[in-house]
Amino acid sequence: MAEGENEVRWDGLCSRDSTTRETALENIRQIILRKTECLRPPYRPSDGLSNAVSLDGLNKLLAHLLMLSKRCPFEDVREKSEFILKSVQELGIRIPRPLGHGPSRFIPEKEILQVGSEDAQMHTLFADSFAALGRLDNITLVMVFHPQYLESFLKTQHYLLQMDGPLPLHYRHYIGIMAAARHQCSYLVNLHVNDFLHVGGDPKWLNGLENAPQKLQNLGELNKVLAHRPWLITKEHIEGLLKAEEHSWSLAELVHAVVLLTHYHSLASFTFGCGISPEIHCDGGHTFRPPSVSNYCFCDITNGNHSVDEMQVNSAGNVSVSDSFFEVEALMEKMRQLQECRDEEEASQEEMASRFEIEKRESMFVFSSDDEEATPARDVSRHFEDTSYGYKDFSRHGMHVPTFRVQDYCWEDHGYSLVNRLYPDVGQLIDEKFHIAYNLTYNTMAMHKDVDTSMLRRAIWNYIHCMFGIRYDDYDYGEINQLLDRSFKVYIKTVVCTPEKVTKRMYDSFWRQFKHSEKVHVNLLLIEARMQAELLYALRAITRYMT
């Protein structure tokens, strides 16, 4: 009975109506006060256990409040939750404080849009996102650099997770967990573990894939191949999933699962690529320790970049301003040259073909020297098997995979039709998202305005596809070499193939003069190109299975 009364309902806060929110907050305040009531001295030792339990419960509430006070798009909620926290603190109870430096570890908090200072369009986006999820996650806060994309992204994600689809809700979150776990992305795993439990998923499944239904276990193999070596997907994989007696997937379910898998693989790339911090209310996002104890947090240590380090980098950046200024200039000059001399200098056919091969081969060797192991905060490894299976470069290991020619199987003509046939509307949504990501431009480059960046964007996009062996007949892969320098390639390669190895150093060392929003833009290109590449391979296999 008491439990029921103390059940906190957060959903009232998602309302757009301020009175509702106020009522809900008042409710929460009362509950919290009641809870603190029983915690306060006189302390009875016999209650030790139950106290610990209720303290745990209270701490969760407080953490959630903390999140609200920072991240709720509604001002009244932010203020009020802060007020509640304060009043709790006055009662002598330790309250949590956020760890880290805002939504991203790579981007200084001041660069990122503060909740509360957004314009009307962004506010609508925030409110929508908040209403749907009950939170405003760090990914959203970073993506809001590009509201146009964010809108499409949120719409797609909402549709994939919450709207009509062949898979039950808890399956969807579980597949999300599986996909994120392949890249040891504890951030996404944490988020979706919560969501998974929220929609009624069986907590047992979270102990590892072997506890999930056979049907999901069967998907493990596809997940693995798709994440690391999508070019190895064959129609036999598909057949194995579709014809597994009572555990078989239907085509529609499979397409849904594939879309989810690719979505979360690439989202994991984004999470690492932009250094998304843990959510405030999740593990590792807050601490109850007073600030004096330590000045940096766990996740900073593991990545070797606590605040001091950041300062150094920043100062280093300042020193090399002139250096990097030339970088931008040089890049622009190259673009200009390419634009002009394209017609004059005509590379021979063999030349063109070999350029692709060279680029493909070279992309294998582009790898960061620092092979630090990031330690996942939550034990995510239990969500997948065969941890040793990672991105393997094809040619380096002697396997030669026939080049995937986009002219023979492309998203617009083939992939879209297939997805839309089997999972209506989603093809449309993803198609839109690809388009927005590919065509997004503000015609700026660092400090320059009115620049046609299409060439650069195309180079990035095609470079990523090139890493997956996807070739565009009508593209001169020599351009990539001209436009993308080595540190940038290292970053792209790492984000796309082994996102868990991205470090702040890598993030900082490419395109030093560019704005953070531009780097996030690059990330959007990366994740969409990656998603499309994976989808193309998976859908081609499905098509082959069907014919």
Next chain:
Amino acid sequence: MEKMSRVTTALGGSVLTGRTMHCHLDAPANAISVCRDAAQVVVAGRSIFKIYAIEEEQFVEKLNLRVGRKPSLNLSCADVVWHQMDENLLATAATNGVVVTWNLGRPSRNKQDQLFTEHKRTVNKVCFHPTEAHVLLSGSQDGFMKCFDLRRKDSVSTFSGQSESVRDVQFSIRDYFTFASTFENGNVQLWDIRRPDRCERMFTAHNGPVFCCDWHPEDRGWLATGGRDKMVKVWDMTTHRAKEVHCVQTIASVARVKWRPECRHHLATCSMMVDHNIYVWDVRRPFVPAAMFEEHRDVTTGIAWRHPHDPSFLLSGSKDSTLCQHLFRDASQPVERANPEGLCYGLFGDLAFAAKESLVATESGRKPYTGDRRHPIFFKRKLDPAEPFAGLASSALSVFEMEPGSGSMSWFVDTAERYALAGRPLAELCDHNAKVARELGRNQVAQTWTMLRIIYCSPGLVPATNLNHSVGKGSSCGLPLMNSFNLKDMAPGLGSETRLDRSKGDTRSDTVLLDSSATLITNEDNEETEGSDVPADYLLGDVEGEEDELYLLDPEHAHSEEPEYVLPQEAFPLRHEIVDTPPGPEHLQDKADSPHVSGSEADAASLVPMDSSFSLISVSHALYDSRLPPDFFSALVCDMLRFYAEQGDVQMAVSVLIVLGERVRKDIDEQTQEHWYTSYIDLLQRFCLWNVSNQVVKLSTSRAISCLNQASTTLHVNCSHCKRPMSSRGWICDRCHRCASMCAVCHHVVKGLFVWCQGCSHGGHLQHIMKWLEGSSHCPAGCGHLCEYS
């Protein structure tokens, strides 16, 4: 004939002949094009570029244009076109953005003529001017169209679509200066070749990319477009605004569209994904293709009519590396196979059904009673022979009238409401349901329940609750032959139970029979069956095995006796298609009461004594036997469920399925279960039995069903103050900012179940109101109303 002569003239004296044929290419084709003389076809693809001669019986490779040591991307063709004026002139569009022209008249082995490398992206389409010898048009992924004069080294003019990639360009056949282009964003543009600055006209034709277009060869205004949205649209361009005159919905995205020569309304399409067939549509009949060519095993990438004035030859190239010539007369015509049928319900439950006469005739000849027996509703059939139908010479219209009263489904409603499906031990559920069925006069069903109970519940319980004492005793005594009673023995002792015994006897035989033929008895037919007032056949579960051989000896014979008895009709439709007993089941029921006996029945009657003695033996055997595990019967039970479902009593099937749960579920495949569930739920909802249907949904184990409860769970409410819909939250109004539903007892907002008195419209939490009403019958809000809740 006239057409033929035209063809002949066009061909310069030779008549086009040939047959349906195909030849294997070395590589997948991307496009094909036909020479003006209709005797040669060029096939182009990523790694193929060849010219084939079309001969009477086969394709003969004539020329391989892919020469040179190294494969070049310039030869990786996305499209190819043969000039319709000059037999020596070809143009290809390469995937790397190069436009190449070829001159077959060149003496050297390499026929490559000119190379235009102006496009930055893949060129999707090339098109020659229909009359001008030197004008070539190209459309590319980079969004530009270029017009080349083949006498010059570079393009004459460039047209910018100002939008996304160009997917197709086509010169108008009639208007010298006009061409149409289609775009990836769904637009179609019309251009004047003299004015490269802007297009003449632009409109959005499709949702998503427009992959192809084709001008009508005769009608100057008509343009057909095909898109990713699976539509083919025909536009009339002569009017001020492009008007959609026809629309054909296909099943996959449309990759190519080509008007059929000499057939004003016909066009051929092929698709880009999934579907491999080529269809020829009559645009006036957009739902069924006029013809269908099914030769290809992978997607068809190029289609071309062989001759511009001959409608019967179609050439096609495909990703499956074949080149085909299709003859129109060899095409499969879906229209022929389609059975035009119409079905409509009248206001009072009458049913009208129209179909081709031939269909109706054969159908009814074969199964005279199908319709009547399956449904609990009885139909009278009137045949209205001369019902005119457009295009169909003979069709029949049948009207089925409902007999007043017979359509009553009250038994269904009662059963649905009173059945217990869960929450109690299996035995109780079965008993309860049996009782319900019995009270509703559905003895057959009642017996089934009893049987299920016997099969699945522990043996000890059985005799105690059953009426049949004699057997009960038998089992307790366990004497081998103690109950080898026959008819006469029974009569004095049990009075009216002669009949019982008989029915028992035949149940026996029946079971055995069924067992041997692996089907199930029982039939939910709502009619009286006399044996059924006693659960006489509760024993049948025990007996089976050893009886088999006895009856297998003479299955014919066993079967023939069926009509004599009461129950046999059950098994009847299942095993035999009413072959030797022309009267329908209704007659059988009557017969039990009336002395009227048909010939075959008389025969059977003579067998009675022997039969009953068999059964008696079997009973005694049975009593010895230890119980068979319930698993043993699961096949039987499943068959029974199927039988019920087939009989139209899906209610029984689903109820049993739910009650038995895991015991039988695994033996019936998911799809069937799902099908039953959906039908039952649908029925329940038609009778407004929402609660029951919800219970069924909840109890179902099929995932597809249980998620029904998760779909559209939104409940829309209006604010009680301003009467506007409350969109964001159900309990607070966005407009008047008031909490709409306060509990009159606790004065808090009600967010879950809200009950209110319809008299004074005060209400609140269900629990609170219930508690309140225990103490007082006045309204808790203090309005003085004496609240009433139903």
